[in-house]
Amino acid sequence: MSTDRYLFTVLSMGLVTYIPRWFPLFFLARRRLPQWLIEWLDLIPVAILSALIFADLFTTQSPGRLDLFQIKSLVALPTFLFALKTRSLGGTVIVGMSLYWLADKFL
């Protein structure tokens, strides 16, 4: 592929990625938001995180299939409980990695 065409591809990808990131910040951040919108947006982080995590843990990709008991979902339970108990981000990452490494080795 020519350099020009590649550059054009990457630039157009960059543009369509940047706009959804930029639009709400640029237009919402500097005005008073209605109370209902603030309350609704308050629930968005927990919803997005759960959506990303559940799909990652409980399905396999290509082919997309339900798989409730794979190593990453089994390790998720003790990792989740550790996070709940300690509320430590760094600690949870270390514990999760170690458990996954062990489980991958021995299971």
Next chain:
Amino acid sequence: MLKLRSEIGFDCEMKFTTTLIEGFKAAWPICMGYFPIGLAFGVLAQKAGLRPIEIALMSVFVFAGSAQFIAVSMLSSGAAVMAIAMTTFIVNLRHFLMSSSLAVYLQRADRKFLSLFAYGVTDESFAVNMAKFREREWDKGRALVVNHVANAAWVISTVAGGYGGEFIPAGSFGIDYALSAMFLALLVFQLRGRIYYITGILAGALAVVLSLLIPGNSYVVLASVLAATAGFCLRRHVQRKKGIHVN
């Protein structure tokens, strides 16, 4: 006067250093998680015929993991530019929701800052910054440092992969689990009451079902919007039942 000015300068410098350090501290789990994914991306891109400079260009201009993986496989199968751009747009539309949530905490930022900040909004920086903003120990400077440290880690690891990252064995020390573990902890930080648990479980269940039903990853946006709306209605319903007036 001179002394005063130098003291103020020193003070600013201290503040700047603290901002950098705090930002770095918050960003390290992201970097840890990006490293194996970035390497894997670089290796894949190199196999698809991209040079390290081309990999760097994509990581700098796009800065979005899954979209870049998809783009590389589309490039090697000879897809049209338009098709790649459309797919990228749909894959990354979820950032629209994240930026909307972040906007609540960036009310006093000017538009130049917001335009720069928007560049670094990813699943990971969003989750870390939201948790920090919630604890009220965060400001826009630190949040921006998180965005850019994560960006640097992404660019460096993808380019490293392009130079032949195969020499690092896959799955060393469970590093493939770093991002999953980080997301689990960040999810815990968001669970601040019953309504958050309900919304989370609903979003998760919807995401699993929808991801199996519809191709691509638009299930993230769909599941999140549906679950947040249901959670919102439920909360309003309970408030009304208890006779709490809400505007």
